[in-house]
Amino acid sequence: MTKILPREKNPFKAKTISSLLIKFSAPAVAGMFANALYNIISRIYVGQDVGANGLAGITILFPLGLVYMGFSALIGVGSNALFSIRLGEKRPEEARRILGNGFVMLTLVAVTLTVAGYLFLDPILAFLGADDVVLPYAHAYASVVLPGYCLFGIGAGMNNFIRSAGHPKTAMATQFIGAAINLALGPIFIFTLGWGIKGAAAATVCGQVISFAWVMFFFRGKASLYRLQTKYFRLKKYIVLGCMAIGFSQFAFQMASSALNIILNHSLLKYGGNLAISAMGVAISVNTIVIMPLIGLSQGAQPLIGYNYGAKKYATAIQTLKMAIRWGFCLTTFGFLLTEIFAPAVASVFNAQDTELVNLSARVIRILNILLPIVPLQVLATSFFQAINNPLKAAFLSLSRQVLLVIPLVLILPLFWGLTGVFLAPVFADGISTLLAVHMLKRFFDKHGQNFFFSKKHSPLKS
Numbered sequence: 001m002t003k004i005l006p007r008e009k010n011p012f013k014a015k016t017i018s019s020l021l022i023k024f025s026a027p028a029v030a031g032m033f034a035n036a037l038y039n040i041i042s043r044i045y046v047g048q049d050v051g052a053n054g055l056a057g058i059t060i061l062f063p064l065g066l067v068y069m070g071f072s073a074l075i076g077v078g079s080n081a082l083f084s085i086r087l088g089e090k091r092p093e094e095a096r097r098i099l100g101n102g103f104v105m106l107t108l109v110a111v112t113l114t115v116a117g118y119l120f121l122d123p124i125l126a127f128l129g130a131d132d133v134v135l136p137y138a139h140a141y142a143s144v145v146l147p148g149y150c151l152f153g154i155g156a157g158m159n160n161f162i163r164s165a166g167h168p169k170t171a172m173a174t175q176f177i178g179a180a181i182n183l184a185l186g187p188i189f190i191f192t193l194g195w196g197i198k199g200a201a202a203a204t205v206c207g208q209v210i211s212f213a214w215v216m217f218f219f220r221g222k223a224s225l226y227r228l229q230t231k232y233f234r235l236k237k238y239i240v241l242g243c244m245a246i247g248f249s250q251f252a253f254q255m256a257s258s259a260l261n262i263i264l265n266h267s268l269l270k271y272g273g274n275l276a277i278s279a280m281g282v283a284i285s286v287n288t289i290v291i292m293p294l295i296g297l298s299q300g301a302q303p304l305i306g307y308n309y310g311a312k313k314y315a316t317a318i319q320t321l322k323m324a325i326r327w328g329f330c331l332t333t334f335g336f337l338l339t340e341i342f343a344p345a346v347a348s349v350f351n352a353q354d355t356e357l358v359n360l361s362a363r364v365i366r367i368l369n370i371l372l373p374i375v376p377l378q379v380l381a382t383s384f385f386q387a388i389n390n391p392l393k394a395a396f397l398s399l400s401r402q403v404l405l406v407i408p409l410v411l412i413l414p415l416f417w418g419l420t421g422v423f424l425a426p427v428f429a430d431g432i433s434t435l436l437a438v439h440m441l442k443r444f445f446d447k448h449g450q451n452f453f454f455s456k457k458h459s460p461l462k463s
Contacts, residue, residue, distance in 0.1 A: 070257075333372075381397055
């Protein structure tokens with residue numbers, strides 16, 4: 001029988017579901033936490049050196065980063081799900097073909113986005129919400145950071161394959177390396193060399209270059225049985241379409257998030273000025289830190305669910321989801337308590353001298369995280385439907401919050417509550433979309449004879 005990996009017979013087999021979930025999710029959680037540092041480190045340094053306008057400049061650029069993440073997810077998440085299923089089906093040759101096609105697609109898309117970004121940079125920044133005050137800061141940051149976005153788009157997509165091939169610790173190292181480089185070089189470029197906001201961008205790019213090199217070295221080296229080989233680079237229509245079908249929900253989510261953030265930037269500018277944009281940038285950075293462990297948990301659970309689904313171990317796939325949901329509640333409840341209790345102290349890290357910025361940022365942090373403990377239901381439900389190759393349900397869950405709920409609420413609530421209405425829109429959307437996720441999961445579980453949360457009942461999943 002063909003071995004899945006040279007070092008262990010099958011990385012998806014263990015004594016218990018919990019041990020597998022720990023094996024795959026713990027490195028992913030740590031890696032996503034490190035990845036979140038890319039946002040927060042740059043903003044802390046810029047906030048301390050440049051001030052509120054610099055923070056606003058970086059915040060304005062956030063939707064562009066989401067576009068890169070969206071296309072990376074469209075290809076990376078989709079191809080990774082197919083990759084995991086093929087491993088479960090004991091079809092390693094087809095898995096290698098999916099890996100090669102995924103790399104080519106990720107590269108083509110990332111390079112195209114970067115070239116377009118440079119050609120139309122100022123119009124893009126104005127569209128994102130930069131006014132005459134913030135535009136110079138946003139332009140200075142974007143002109144340097146775009147190559148980093150390009151490499152991030154490729155590297156993040158390929159890093160999913162490292163995890164799914166049975167090397168979660170290596171995938172974690174990819175993200176830690178980039179964050180460490182950014183953390184180390186940021187103060188040197190910004191303060192010592194006096195590069196200001198361009199120094200923050202340069203540090204980010206350096207981190208992304210090293211992370212990308214690490215990923216490429218892994219797939220060209222002897223550590224992995226699944227290597228990048230040019231014979232698998234020729235795109236196959238059925239792989240391209242299959243990857244995009246599965247990854248579409250994450251792509252739609254990120255693109256909707258980008259659209260939401262553009263509308264949000266314009267609403268914040270209208271009702272609160274650039275200070276409100278800066279405060280939202282601080283709050284988003286903090287929110288990213290507390291939510292990324294949950295995203296890491298979902299990334300760790302997805303290949304397990306996909307593998308077991310491909311191997312027709314359907315009850316095990318469902319039990320993995322249940323356990324991930326319970327663990328997700330613990331992670332987000334802890335994050336909720338930290339943000340609600342220590343919001344002013346956290347906000348002051350970005351610029352303790354600007355009391356107006358600190359006070360408004362602390363207020364936004366507390367509002368955005370009110371419903372944080374229940375968010376795992378929506379995130380993990382989306383990941384589950386992706387993993388079992390049900391992209392329509394996954395896409396519907398992703399879009400329900402961003403398009404059907406948050407965008408209309410951002411436009412409507414400020415008419416009644418002004419700036420507070422802008423801050424409350426994501427909270428209302430979280431509540432409604434979580435109820436929708438509960439409804440969809442409950443229907444799925446009822447159909448296949450499974451209780452919702454704590455039951456360990458194993459019954460065959462109907463096709």
